[in-house]
Amino acid sequence: MNAIADKYAGQNIGSIFLYTHEAHPGENVPHLTSMEQKFRHARDLRDILGVTRPILVDALDGACHRAYGSMPNMTWIFARSGLIVYKSDWTDAHSAENAIQYFSQIPARRRAGERLAPFHVERLDYRNQERERFYKHLERNGQKAVDEFREAFPKG
Amino acid sequence: MEDILSRYNYDSFVPEKFEPWINFEASPKTGTIAPDFPLWHLDQTPARLGEIWSQHDYTIVEFGSFT
Numbered sequence: 001m002n003a004i005a006d007k008y009a010g011q012n013i014g015s016i017f018l019y020t021h022e023a024h025p026g027e028n029v030p031h032l033t034s035m036e037q038k039f040r041h042a043r044d045l046r047d048i049l050g051v052t053r054p055i056l057v058d059a060l061d062g063a064c065h066r067a068y069g070s071m072p073n074m075t076w077i078f079a080r081s082g083l084i085v086y087k088s089d090w091t092d093a094h095s096a097e098n099a100i101q102y103f104s105q106i107p108a109r110r111r112a113g114e115r116l117a118p119f120h121v122e123r124l125d126y127r128n129q130e131r132e133r134f135y136k137h138l139e140r141n142g143q144k145a146v147d148e149f150r151e152a153f154p155k156g
Numbered sequence: 157m158e159d160i161l162s163r164y165n166y167d168s169f170v171p172e173k174f175e176p177w178i179n180f181e182a183s184p185k186t187g188t189i190a191p192d193f194p195l196w197h198l199d200q201t202p203a204r205l206g207e208i209w210s211q212h213d214y215t216i217v218e219f220g221s222f223t
Contacts, residue, residue, distance in 0.1 A: 013214050013215070014208065016218070021166075022222065022223040023174070025223060031166060039198065048222075049222065053218075056196065056205075058195060063193055064195065068183050073219065077215065080215075082209055084186045084187065084189070085186060089180045091219075104214065
């Protein structure tokens with residue numbers, strides 16, 4: 001997602017990371033109990049995991065995250081007016097780039113005189129599960145996070 | 157308030173604690189105006205989601221955390 005942000009920044013496309021709550025808390029990265037801790041974890045996301053996009057932090061009660069459905073790693077795209085043009089219950093760089101390639105052409109098409117009217121599309125996209133990478137990430141959180149995920153999703 | 161803070165920031169990834177928050181089906185629809193919320197930059201200065209999306213033709217927002 002960092003690469004997509006860089007690739008489209010010159011086409012008037014913004015990109016941020018919105019920090020929510022700890023989906024898989026563990027011994028090393030525990031659940032949140034204060035905003036100070038939340039800011040610290042968000043800085044770790046930048047400094048350790050290498051998120052280069054601007055990181056914005058939600059309230060401790062997750063008011064924004066909850067209003068948008070509370071999925072642990074979802075992606076939304078908004079037009080300048082605040083219009084919701086894309087929502088995905090999971091973050092997948094291929095899906096997000098496919099969408100932003102399409103939307104990034106809309107302003108130029110309008111300037112060229114096309115009369116564009118919105119319509120709704122439903123589509124089922126596919127992502128690579130990357131299980132090995134995911135479990136390595138859980139291990140970084142702590143063994144508790146690994147054990148709880150295995151318990152919740154034995155076939156995962 | 158204390159109750160929602162501790163329930164939202166659950167201490168264990170067990171279904172009875174994380175499933176109540178999963179509510180994508182009821183989230184705002186495409187084609188509608190997104191709800192605006194206060195947010196904070198990493199330096200703790202206040203911001204709003206609406207300020208963020210109004211700066212570009214389109215804005216990609218990834219929700220997530222370290223874990």
